[in-house]
Amino acid sequence: MKRLERLLDLVHVLQSSREPVTLSALKEAFADYSGANDESIRRKFERDKAELANLGIVLRYIDDEDRTGYVLDTEATYLPEIEMGEEDRALLATAAQAALATPGFPHRRALRLALAKLGTDPADDERALLRVGHRAEKAGAEHVEALSEAVAERRKVRFHYRRADGETAKREVDAYGIFLREGAWYLIGHDHGRGAMRVFRASRMEAPEVMDGGPHFEVPEGFSVAEYRAVSPLRWNVHEPVTATVWVDPEVTFLVERDWGEPNDQSVFTVETSNVDFLVDQVLSLGRRAELRSPPQARARIADALRAILVAHEGSAS
Amino acid sequence: MSRLPEDLTRFLFLVPYVAQHRHGVTVRELEDILSISRKDLATLLDRVAMVGAPDGGPDELVEIFLEGGRVHVALPQRFTRPPRFDVREMMALLAALAPLRANAPPTIGERANELSERIAGLASERAAAIGKDVGDRVQILADGAERPGVLHTLETALREQRAVEAEYWTAGRDELSTRRIEPAGIVQVRGAWYLIGGDEKTFKVERFRSAALGEPMDEAPDIDLEEARRRLEELDLGDGAVQVKVGERTFRWGSGGPAGTRRWVRAQRGRAAIQSPPEARAAMVEEVKALLARYEGDE
Numbered sequence: 001m002k003r004l005e006r007l008l009d010l011v012h013v014l015q016s017s018r019e020p021v022t023l024s025a026l027k028e029a030f031a032d033y034s035g036a037n038d039e040s041i042r043r044k045f046e047r048d049k050a051e052l053a054n055l056g057i058v059l060r061y062i063d064d065e066d067r068t069g070y071v072l073d074t075e076a077t078y079l080p081e082i083e084m085g086e087e088d089r090a091l092l093a094t095a096a097q098a099a100l101a102t103p104g105f106p107h108r109r110a111l112r113l114a115l116a117k118l119g120t121d122p123a124d125d126e127r128a129l130l131r132v133g134h135r136a137e138k139a140g141a142e143h144v145e146a147l148s149e150a151v152a153e154r155r156k157v158r159f160h161y162r163r164a165d166g167e168t169a170k171r172e173v174d175a176y177g178i179f180l181r182e183g184a185w186y187l188i189g190h191d192h193g194r195g196a197m198r199v200f201r202a203s204r205m206e207a208p209e210v211m212d213g214g215p216h217f218e219v220p221e222g223f224s225v226a227e228y229r230a231v232s233p234l235r236w237n238v239h240e241p242v243t244a245t246v247w248v249d250p251e252v253t254f255l256v257e258r259d260w261g262e263p264n265d266q267s268v269f270t271v272e273t274s275n276v277d278f279l280v281d282q283v284l285s286l287g288r289r290a291e292l293r294s295p296p297q298a299r300a301r302i303a304d305a306l307r308a309i310l311v312a313h314e315g316s317a318s
Numbered sequence: 319m320s321r322l323p324e325d326l327t328r329f330l331f332l333v334p335y336v337a338q339h340r341h342g343v344t345v346r347e348l349e350d351i352l353s354i355s356r357k358d359l360a361t362l363l364d365r366v367a368m369v370g371a372p373d374g375g376p377d378e379l380v381e382i383f384l385e386g387g388r389v390h391v392a393l394p395q396r397f398t399r400p401p402r403f404d405v406r407e408m409m410a411l412l413a414a415l416a417p418l419r420a421n422a423p424p425t426i427g428e429r430a431n432e433l434s435e436r437i438a439g440l441a442s443e444r445a446a447a448i449g450k451d452v453g454d455r456v457q458i459l460a461d462g463a464e465r466p467g468v469l470h471t472l473e474t475a476l477r478e479q480r481a482v483e484a485e486y487w488t489a490g491r492d493e494l495s496t497r498r499i500e501p502a503g504i505v506q507v508r509g510a511w512y513l514i515g516g517d518e519k520t521f522k523v524e525r526f527r528s529a530a531l532g533e534p535m536d537e538a539p540d541i542d543l544e545e546a547r548r549r550l551e552e553l554d555l556g557d558g559a560v561q562v563k564v565g566e567r568t569f570r571w572g573s574g575g576p577a578g579t580r581r582w583v584r585a586q587r588g589r590a591a592i593q594s595p596p597e598a599r600a601a602m603v604e605e606v607k608a609l610l611a612r613y614e615g616d617e
Contacts, residue, residue, distance in 0.1 A: 004325050008369045011330075012380070015396045016371070029373050055326055056401045056442025076443050078399035088433055091418065091426065092411075098506075099414035109353040111410035113331060116351045117400045152405045183508060251494050252487060254527050284584045287492065287577075287605065291612050303613040308588025309606045313599060 006032050007048055011057060011072060020062040020069030082118060089120045096122045104141030104185050104202070106148030106178070137183050140202030144185050146210050147202065150175035154215035157187070159208035161200055169193070173200065174217040175210075177225035188225060190217070232259050234273040241274045244298055249289040256282065268293065280305065327404075328352050329366050332389070333380055333397040342388035360384060370395070402442040411437050422511075423473035423504060424466070469504075471529040472513050476501050481532035482513075487525045490575020498532055502541035507550040514546045515539070561593040568593060580605055 013029060014021055023045060027033045033041050049059050058076040062069060084092075096115055099105045100122060115122060143159075150157045157175050162168045174190040176197075184201055191198040248256060250267045259282070260269040273279050280301045283292045292298055332352070336343050345356055352359070363384055370379035381392040403411065415437075418430035475482045482499045500516035511523040516539025560571045560579050564586065571579055580602050583590050592599045 002365070004322055004329075004365060005369065007322075007326060008329060008366060009372055012369055012395060012397075013371050016378075029371060031372065051322070051326075053444060055323060055330070056404050056444055057330075058443055074396075074399075077401055079402050079440055080399075082436075082440070088429065091429055092415070092433060095414040095418055095430070098417070099410070105410075105413070107406040107410035107413075110404070110406035111414060112351055112353060113327070114403055114407035114411050116335060117331065117403070117407075148409065152409060181509075252527075255487065255525070281585060284587070285581055287581060287584065288609065289492070299613050303610060305584075305587040306606050306610040306613065309584060309586075309591075310603065310610070312588045312591035313603050313606075 003048075006030065007052060010048060011052065014059065014070055014072040015074060017071075020067050020071050022069040025069070079117060084118060084120070089118075092118065092120050093122050096120075102180070103138050104144035104180070106145045137203060140185055140205065143202045143205055143208050144178060146208055147175060147178050147185075147187050150210045151177055153210075154217055154219065155213070156192075156211045156216045157189075157208050158211065159200075160206040162204045162206070168206075171198075171200070173198070176219050176223055178202075179225050233275055233278040234259060234271065236275045236278070239274055239276070241272055242276060242295055242298075244271045244273060244276065244279055244295060245269065245293040246271060246279075246283060247291045247293055248286065252286070252289050255286070276301070325362055325365075327401075328354065328362060329369075330397065331400045333382060333391055333394050334400050336382070336389050337391040337394035337398065342385070342390035344388055345384070346387075348389055359389075363389065403437065403440050403445060404442055405445040408437065408441050408445050417506060417509065422506075423469045425473060425477075465523055465526060468523055468526045468529045469511060471531060472501060472504060472523070475531055476503065478531070479535050479538050481535055482529050483532040484521075484529045485527040486521060487527060488575070489522075489525065489581065490578040492577035492581075494527060500535050500539055502539035503543040503546070505543060505547040505550065507547060512550060514541055514543060516541065518546065520546065520550055559595070560598050561595075562590055563593050564590045576601065 009030070010026070013026070023033075023042070026045065027041060033045060035041055052059060056077060058073040059070050060073050062071055092115070096111060099111060100108060105111075112122075147157060149155070155175065156172055158170065158172050160168050161171045170193075172192045173187065174192070175187060176189040178185060178187050180186075184203060187200045187202065187205075188197065189200075190196070246260070246269045248263060248267055248269060250263075253263050253267060253269075256269070257263075260271050263269045271279060276298050280292070280298060283290050283302060284305060292302055332348070335351075336348075345359060348354070348359060349356060354362070363382060366380070367382060368379055377393070378395070379393065380395050380397060383390055383392070412434055415430050415434050418426055419434060422430060472482060474480075482501055483496070484499055485494060485496055486499075487494045499513065499519075499521065502514045502516050502518075505512050505514060513521040513523060515521065516535075518541060560576075561568055562571045562579070562583065571582075576598060579592070579598070583592060583602060584606070592602045
């Protein structure tokens with residue numbers, strides 16, 4: 001008998017029986033479990049049990065006064081009846097449609113199957129007032145499935161990583177989580193080489209390899225991808241923190257208050273940053289509506305950027 | 319690699335799912351749901367046609383068969399419910415819902431949160447053992463400055479079919495203005511929320527300085543929201559009135575108005591230049607010179 005058939009028969013027998021089934025009874029029923037070597041048969045049965053457990057099928061051993069043997073815990077194994085309203089179905093379908101259309105979204109097959117288990121089809125997104133879409137760059141999207149496997153199974157990942165300055169180095173990372181931000185997928189985890197938490201952009205990875213076995217680590221208590229990704233790029237650890245002051249036209253201060261906090265009564269923000277380049281981008285984006293007042297090095301960067309724009313416009317126009 | 323876990327998973331889903339459908343399920347639908355080819359599905363059905371107690375009678379077998387392009391289950395035996403969610407299914411469902419949980423219009427956010435909690439409660443023992451938060455470790459999340467107060471007002475206006483009185487910053491003209499918007503729907507594109515107006519104009523939620531409920535509308539606007547979302551998702555080059563050079567490439571740009579184009583060119587820090595029309599190029603140069611004057615006094 002092939003193993004697939006044996007495992008399905010085993011599930012069938014255990015869930016159909018009203019009483020626990022002993023290993024002796026299974027030996028009689030299954031030719032595959034028969035033979036002289038009890039230890040070998042037990043090991044085979046334990047391997048089958050582990051395979052089923054991996055799929056969420058829970059076999060328990062009952063050892064009461066009047067009965068012993070294995071049962072299939074149907075409550076722990078199978079989904080209960082699920083009552084979902086039309087609005088919940090539509091919301092889930094809307095979310096699923098957007099996810100399935102996103103390059104790199106991991107576990108697509110699992111999502112499709114899970115929706116069917118819930119009796120929902122991605123085409124049921126008939127909610128009139130809401131539509132969702134994400135955009136993800138294709139570069140690096142091919143790595144997301146493997147990275148997500150590493151996150152699910154708590155395994156280490158090895159890859160070559162190209163930094164923004166072009167330097168490439170080998171990394172070994174405990175995969176804590178992945179996230180999509182502004183169209184790019186990122187892995188977040190403990191970098192063994194640096195001895196600290198780091199974020200890696202999937203498009204800068206080469207040949208990520210999920211290491212066998214595991215789980216290799218425990219995710220730290222209280223870790224949250226949502227909180228980590230919510231950290232503004234201003235707080236990314238690029239250099240030692242500096243304090244900057246920026247004047248913003250009071251008419252548009254609301255555009256930056258989430259990132260910069262409240263301005264003083266002169267409409268000047270005081271911003272702590274360890275990524276001044278990002279602050280320069282933000283100030284440039286506001287144009288005439290903002291002026292970076294300090295520190296002088298950051299002012300010099302803005303001046304350099306503006307001069308570069310003028311130089312680019314000095315050539316002949318068409 | 320062994321196909322055993324996949325085939326087991328498929329069978330355990332297939333039997334209760336098909337059994338619920340009196341007239342069977344088309345092969346095409348199962349190909350889609352199970353991510354399986356027609357040939358592999360036929361092979362699987364062939365292999366599991368005799369599932370049952372090895373020492374039992376024919377009436378104890380699960381009866382599953384292919385007929386007329388449809389799969390039927392006559393005797394599901396006790397395979398009446400699919401298994402609970404495994405780790406991947408849970409991660410995928412929760413990751414898909416994540417963008418609607420955080421920073422969403424309040425009612426939608428609450429519903430997405432409740433739904434996510436219910437789904438997490440349907441995990442298999444193994445999935446739960448791996449970590450109750452594992453489903454939250456894949457995230458597609460909103461970017462940009464969310465404005466919960468504004469989203470709440472917009473959602474209320476939509477539900478009550480009322481207009482919105484707003485102070486809105488138009489990036490394309492770098493201008494704050496007061497306007498009345500008749501809301502048709504809310505869409506999320508690349509992590510940012512937008513209000514779609516009845517006149518098909520789009521308003522990025524983070525650019526609302528304020529929003530208040532206005533008068534009831536005579537009738538709700540009739541807009542194809544999916545079409546509006548697609549338009550936002552595509553790179554809109556607008557009327558292409560402005561020619562911009564980036565490196566060696568030149569392309570036409572007209573999206574977002576003149577101030578929006580200049581904002582984009584500023585962000586390129588010299589890697590891009592407006593080529594034509596001359597007045598757009600001159601406006602760019604004039605703006606940059608004025609900005610530079612603020613900074614050059616230092617040196």
